Amino acid sequence: MILTYIGIFLVSVGVLFLFLGALGIVRMPDVYTRLQAGTKATTLGALGTIIGVGLIQPEWFWKTLIIAIFIAISNPISSHALARGSYKSGIKPFLKDDDGIDTYADVEDEEVDR
Amino acid sequence: MSRFLFTFLILFVAWLGFTTSLHPQELITGAVVSLIIAFVAFKTFTDFGLSFFHPQKIFNIIKFIAVFLVALIKSNFDVARRVVLPSLPINPGIVTYKTELKSDTAKVFLANAITLTPGTLSIDVIGDELFIHWIDVISTDPEVIFNEIGADFEKILKEIFE
Structure with a gap:
């Protein structure tokens, strides 16, 4: 019984963070900052909802745990691939003022292609 | 075998x-x-x-997961705060982070951990340099970057993988 309540709590927190992630995607100025909001908030959101479901239905718990581990590993990798792909296709990051720093711009393309 | x-x-x-x-x-x-x-x-x-099943390593892996989960939750509140505040307090930029780790597996875990911790997103790894999109660049000094972004993970990962 107590597990059900913890599960419901986790699912609610997860849904809240998923919502904040979506809000971040609307409000942020460029693709990289949107990825920041997208990856972080959706990781905790997805972990919360999935493990919460596992606690509400205890016989699913181990399955949900394995799915959560896969998400925790694959989510940052996909966001890295999206960020790197956007940069290589020529999207410059949004910088607040002229002296904003972007060290990746100095990297030669051949170096990146290794 | x-x-x-x-x-x-x-x-x-x-x-x-x-x-x-x-x-x-x-x-x-x-x-x-x-x-x-x-x-x-x-x-x-x-x-x-x-x-890999040596008790010392298992202990370090558990420590890594604990540090990682705390950082993940902190980073979510950090992002939530930035998203909700009407002034949208961001100052993004891409900085270079020099890692001391040698093994490729360790670098993968470091890059993943950095992506899921407050305000940072790894874009690329070339040799021992990680290029990191930082949502709020507070300093361009390599020392500060190292300590702010990944020093905690670096110590534990070194013990696990090297």
Whole structure:
């Protein structure tokens, strides 16, 4: 019984963070900052909802745990691939003022292609 | 051989987690499938083999997961705060982070951990340099960057993988 309540709590927190992630995607100025909001908030959101479901239905718990581990590993990798792909296709990051720093711009393309 | 056994064990435990049943049919199918996949994939799957189950390493892995979960929750509140505040307090930029880690696996875990911790997103790894999109660049001094972004993970990962 107590597990059900913890599960419901986790699912609610997860849904809240998923919502904040979506809000971040609307409000942020460029693709990289949107990825920041997208990856972080959706990781905790997805972990919360999935493990919460596992606690509400205890016989699913181990399955949900394995799915959560896969998400925790694959989510940052996909966001890295999206960020790197956007940069290589020529999207410059949004910088607040002229002296904003972007060290990746100095990297030669051949170096990146290794 | 030890690498093969390690791969087999990890795959078999994953199988047990998915089926959640100790019925002999399930166990035999899982063992056969794990054996085949382990035989094909063990060379790329791990560099360590069974020595990975050394208690000291297990302890460090648990410590890493704990530090990581705390950082993940902190980063979510951080992002939530930035998203909700009407002034949208961001000052983004891309900085270079020099890592002291040597092994490739350790770098993968470091980059993943950095992506999921407050305000940072790894874009690329070239040699020992990580390029990191930082949502709020507070300094361009390499020392500060190192301590702010990844010093905690670096220590633990060094003990696990090196």
